[in-house]
Amino acid sequence: xxxxxxxxxxxYGKKVDSVVxxxxxxxxxxxxxEIPDIISILVIGGLGRGEGSFLIKNKExxxxxxxxxxxxxxxxxxxxxxxxxxINATKRINDTGKFSFSQSSNLMEFYVDLRNxxxxxxxxxxxxxxxxxxRESAKVIYGRDVRKDMPNFxxxxxxxxxGIRFLMNRISILIECFHIGxxxxxxxxxxxxxxxxxxxx
Numbered sequence: 413x414x415x416x417x418x419x420x421x422x423x424y425g426k427k428v429d430s431v432v433x434x435x436x437x438x439x440x441x442x443x444x445x446e447i448p449d450i451i452s453i454l455v456i457g458g459l460g461r462g463e464g465s466f467l468i469k470n471k472e473x474x475x476x477x478x479x480x481x482x483x484x485x486x487x488x489x490x491x492x493x494x495x496x497x498x499i500n501a502t503k504r505i506n507d508t509g510k511f512s513f514s515q516s517s518n519l520m521e522f523y524v525d526l527r528n529x530x531x532x533x534x535x536x537x538x539x540x541x542x543x544x545x546x547r548e549s550a551k552v553i554y555g556r557d558v559r560k561d562m563p564n565f566x567x568x569x570x571x572x573x574x575g576i577r578f579l580m581n582r583i584s585i586l587i588e589c590f591h592i593g594x595x596x597x598x599x600x601x602x603x604x605x606x607x608x609x610x611x612x613x
Contacts, residue, residue: 421455421551422464431473432464435505436553439481439524442501443554446493449486451531452555456480456542460550474506478525482546484558489528498526534558539565541574 421432440453457480458464465476483489501524529537537543547562 420462421459422462422466424466424468428464428466428468428473432459432475435475435479438504439479439501439526440554442497442504443483443526446497447483447485447489450483450555451486452484452558453553454482454484454546454550454559455553456482456546456550460545475522478523481524481526482550483526483528484534484555485528485530488530494526494528498524501526531558531561535561535563537563539563539569539571539574541570541578544570 420429422428436455443450443453454460458477459479467474467476483494502522505524506522543562544565544567547559550559552559
């Protein structure tokens, strides 16, 4: 079993990584409460690449965006269970947060974005950016390393349409920030964050 072994989640050093490791333990605990047939739990996105974004203020470490988590199981997990786990883990990590699944917001709010693939689905995934990222940069935080069981497609196998879709997704999130209203600190933080993500994309 792999469990948080020598993980580096950000460029901010051991203090931030220690905070994130505690968050990962909470997420694992909540997943294990509701999902019995776990094969592996992976963290992807910025944390997976070791590039997680955080606000550090008055010695408090706050995630700037969501935690992207994949749980790999023998059988498909019900969406309601995934949502329940996500809500419970999010509340335990940030009990003052304002994120809501039922109320849309264009502000950057922290939450645990929990998704599921069965092991059989993982072995047959199509050449897409998100699956390439899982295989190449995800971190295994619990269970066995299933990345080697994924199809061995290259970047050249990923359709151009995938890149366009990925870029448009980034742009649309940024556009949502520019609606009529006062530019608050939270909105400014969100705009700057997504400008950076669009530039890097």
